Amino acid sequence: MSFIADLHLHSRYAYACSKNMTLANMAEWAKIKGIDLLSSADFTHPAWIAELEENLAPNDDGYFEFGGVKFVLGTEISCVFKQGGRSRRVHLLVFAPSFEVVHGIREMLTSLNSKLNGDGRPTVGASARDLTSRLLDIDEACMVIPAHIWTPSYGMLGSKSGFDALGECFGDMAQHVPAVETGLSSDPEMNWVVPAVVGKTIVSFSDAHSLPNMGRELTIFEGSAGYPGVAAGLKNNKVEKTLEFFPEEGKYHLSGHRKCGVSQTPDQTVRLGNRCPECGRHLTLGVVHRVEELSGAGTLPIEELKRPYSKLVxxxxxxxxxxxxxxxxxxxxxxxxxxxxxxxxxxxxxxxxxxxxxxxxxxxxxxxxxxxxxxxxxxxxxxxxxxxxxxxxx
Ligand SMILES: [Zn+2]
Ligand SMILES: [Zn+2]
CATH class of the missing domain: 1.10.40 (Ribonucleotide Reductase Protein R1; domain 1)
Incomplete structure (x- = not known):
């Protein structure tokens, strides 16, 4: 038994997202795509959580159902904080087993002065480590995984505000982080050579801001669709395979400057320095550059952790x-x-x-x-x- 899951989505209440991201439309597009399980997305937003509670019917098997499609409760939270003398911005995917727990999470975020009625992807001034600790205090069944880990500005390993290793970001909470989301610009193979994420399950989801982009990356988990299946999948690497973009199609694959039309491979950037040959300012360092920076020498002992994947257009x-x-x-x-x-x-x-x-x-x-x-x-x-x-x- 297996199920196809897209666990990084946004509702119409998240900034820069389509107003068509309604529950009914998301369920309809899950069927068009052939996705078994969706994240509810954005569960901290007051208007959206009201819609979710009214429409999602709980089920004994650990999923919620709407319009013939299964859901689990998930959201993205943006941690903006200082650590090691630098400002950091890290996006996390957070999953909760019940609406009761979601309300506990909302109260916790409010106590940290996080504004929940603006962006469906709220910002909180807590470190990734502290937020994870607080979530597990609310309910140890909560799950936290870093989102699109290589994205320059909001990825855990991103070039602008990230870290060099998962342990550096999460400290003593690292052991409670079961997985990492690769994001569009990297594929599993690129992650297999990075010691910073070794031992963590590798998953891919769409981060869709509009209906047609749902399912553009997906994870096929072993087991049955629902919260227990997702938990086992993430914690025990019960991934049958992931469906990926060609990483080159992602927005941050190479380094460069969009305005200057400059795009560079890591070799070129190292040879020419990190400055743009057109405007002289720092280049936005892409995912390949960061992967090379953080890749380990030799082969990492992870053969049994590798899962198959397909690259799709x-x-x-x-x-x-x-x-x-x-x-x-x-x-x-x-x-x-x-x-x-x-x-x-x-x-x-x-x-x-x-x-x-x-x-x-x-x-x-x-x-x-x-x-x-x-x-x-x-x-x-x-x-x-x-x-x-x-x-x-x-
Ligand atoms: Zn994000
Ligand atoms: Zn430039």
Missing amino acids: PLVELVAHTMGRGRAAKSVGLAYQRICGELGGEVKVLTQVGYSDLERVGGENLAVAVTKVRNGQVQIVPGFDGQYGVVQPV
């Missing part, structure tokens, strides 16, 4: 590519929905559906494109400094 991009239109075009959206509807959801289309069915429903060009992506026959322009990369079948 979002289906809507492949449909747009084969139709010669932008991904926002109405005709692309209609074709995408029809293909997902007829073939059992996007995840199946990208990973499992055979060539003849792809051809019958999506046409020959789409069948070829999906097959090429599965085989890694792609052309890549890597992302940098907030600009997405481009990955296309060739």
Whole structure:
């Protein structure tokens, strides 16, 4: 038994998120994508928690149900604090087993002067270590994992405000942190060479701010969908596989300056110094650069911890590519929905559906494109400094 989970999402109450991120729409898109379990997202926000409590029906198996889709209670919290003489900004994913615990978390955050009625992803002036300790005091079934760990500004290992190791960030609480989220710009293989995260389960989720981006990265856990299944999955590495972006498509893969059109590999940055050759200011150091900085010499003893993963290109991009239109075009959206509807959801289309069915429903060009992506026959322009990369079948 296994289940496909997207546990990093946002509601319409988080800043810079689509107003279409409603419970009904999220459940509908989970079906289009073929996702079994979603995070409720943003459970500290007063208006959103009221909607969640009214609509999510609890179940004895440890999940909440709405519109035929399963949910667990999760959110993202932004810790902004000083440690070691530097200011730090670290995003954490937090999961809670019940609404009662969620209310305890809301009270705790309020006591720390965190403002809960603004951003659905609240900011708190506590260290990652202290917040984790307080959450476990509320209920030891709470779970904390650092989000998109390589993102320059808000990742635990990010170049601008992060740390060099999980233990440095969480101190004595590190043992209670079961997993790390790789983020779009890195894949598991890049993390396998980094001692700072060895021993932690590696997971991937979408961090979607809009409906079409749901499920762009996913984790398939062993077990049954629900809080106990997620807990076992994270704590015991019961991951069947992860579904990933090509890391080059992520916004912070290479180093560079978007405004100056400068993009560099770590070699170039080391050779030329960290300054932009156009404007002379510091470059935004990307994920590859940080991974190289933090990677260990030799092979790390983690063979038994490694899990398979697939690198995918979002289906809507492949449909747009084969139709010669932008991904926002109405005709692309209609074709995408029809293909997902007829073939059992996007995840199946990208990973499992055979060539003849792809051809019958999506046409020959789409069948070829999906097959090429599965085989890694792609052309890549890597992302940098907030600009997405481009990955296309060739
Ligand atoms: Zn975040
Ligand atoms: Zn520049």
